[in-house]
């Protein structure tokens with residue numbers, strides 16, 4: 487608006503200028519708010535949830551399924567920060583994280599943390615409220631070590647239920663939606679993952695994600711999967727005898743029988 491201020495008396499000019507400057511200030515304020523909102527909207531944040539293992543148990547499937555959730559942002563790859571790169575700064579670790587909005591949970595995975603005990607206190611020092619997820623499968627085929635030997639190192643620092651959750655890797659293959667619902671509950675996320683966004687691919691014989699635009703995305707199971715060794719039945723029987731009491735102990739600790747017989 488063009489205003490010839492000379493034609494107005496002093497009070498009116500002051501009031502017009504005053505109004506304009508209030509409007510300008512309001513515009514500046516809303517511009518600043520928009521900029522701030524933009525900054526808050528997309529930042530790299532340290533993870534609030536870390537998948538610690540176990541390798542070959544389905545950690546890739548878990549994190550890719552969780553990536554479907556609008557309130558989750560997942561880090562690509564495995565940073566190995568708390569074991570191999572702990573001499574680097576926390577800012578380096580943050581730079582490995584995805585951009586996320588303030589209402590999203592950032593998830594990261596390094597599938598070989600479980601047996602690296604030095605990692606436990608380091609994660610705790612980063613954030614004592616972080617949530618930890620362990621994926622397990624029958625140790626005879628996949629793990630070659632006993633979960634019972636390691637789990638208590640973690641539960642002493644990250645109590646089960648509140649801070650540590652165990653995912654059944656076999657169920658993640660056969661019935662992922664039920665396992666993912668438990669993960670959603672553990673992370674305090676609204677229920678989102680369902681048959682609408684996870685479907686069974688009959689050709690590949692594996693569950694796959696369905697993107698929001700309707701594209702089916704399958705993990706390359708053949709490339710990812712471990713070549714299961716053919717175990718001599720006598721050796722397998724020996725292994726089962728060895729693992730039996732350790733598995734029972736693990737079931738007791740985590741309060742769930744995984745049915746490895």
Ligand SMILES: Nc1ncnc2c1ncn2[C@@H]1O[C@H](COP(=O)(O)OS(=O)(=O)O)[C@@H](OP(=O)(O)O)[C@H]1O
Pocket residue numbers: 540541542543544545546547597658659692693694704705706707710711712713
């Ligand atoms: N939905 C889906 N798609 C593809 N693969 C799936 C899926 N769910 C679980 N799995 C099983 O994950 C097993 C590989 O485990 P990881 O991803 O943890 O392996 S790795 O440590 O990251 O290399 C691998 O196990 P095996 O098939 O027994 O080899 C996969 O079958």
